[in-house]
Amino acid sequence: MHFLELVKKRKSTRKYSRRPVSREIIDKCLEAARLAPSACNSQPWSFIVVDDEKLKDAVNKAAFSGIYSMNSFANSAPVLIIVITRRRGYMARLGGYFRGVQYSLIDIGIACEHLILQAEEKGLGTCWLGWFNEKEVKKILRIPKDKKVDIIISMGYPEDGEIRDKKRKALSEIRRFNIS
């Protein structure tokens, strides 16, 4: 598949079938994330794959209750990937400090999109989740307080193969050549 087709095909999946996802495929997605570029090759990411049914229920409850319940559709996904961002101790952080940019977040965007596009190629649906109760998620998964969970990715086979058009600004609105 051409890259642009893959990009067009991929969409947020909010309804998942019960079909389980093999760990071999999960690892292939993580391999794509692992190879991502990052500022000063700092690789500020690690991943907890939650595919144990009981633990997943507990994580879902911790993550998506109360004011976070708009994302409770994630309950139906057979896999949750908890993305941990490391934020300190590297040249990238020093450069980021001087430039006022938190490069680790850009790096997380790159790595997770690798994971997500690899999943799409394998026929899996995914959704980026940024709105969840981080404190409770860290408690359940025993993630140290000094680490940050910025993103959770839900993953599974889509319930339907519906294709949605993407609503995006036109190219002419977001691109210009030179100054003119």
Added chain:
Amino acid sequence: MHFLELVKKRKSTRKYSRRPVSREIIDKCLEAARLAPSACNSQPWSFIVVDDEKLKDAVNKAAFSGIYSMNSFANSAPVLIIVITRRRGYMARLGGYFRGVQYSLIDIGIACEHLILQAEEKGLGTCWLGWFNEKEVKKILRIPKDKKVDIIISMGYPEDGEIRDKKRKALSEIRRFNIS
């Protein structure tokens, strides 16, 4: 090409040939960026493509002089893409505020990596540049003060087709299943 092959093939290019890049191909790369997902579909990106030789020289001088000269290799690239991040006025910003995460940076990571992988598929080399004199770049390109330039991407045909192994942590270092 399979997605994972594309990911493996792509590397930072720091030596460019003089072969020009057509605007048709540049627009194809930007199309891949345009279609990227973003928090609340906020699409917080826009791009200035600098391919005019004289302007490019001026931007290079502004961006990569003095303490920023480690990136002066970008001089040899026929195209610079200046990535502008918009940071305010959206639900994504509100959510980000409550969660303490600047989602626009994750979005920029996703969109720019789409651009870069599309470029790779077209045989182009690229480099992520995060270390440059933002103030001077904004002056030259008349970018309003309230906008942010977090990233510049250099682009062109690579001078050589050298394949480098990627130095990355092992998968076992960055991934675990469930709590165990």
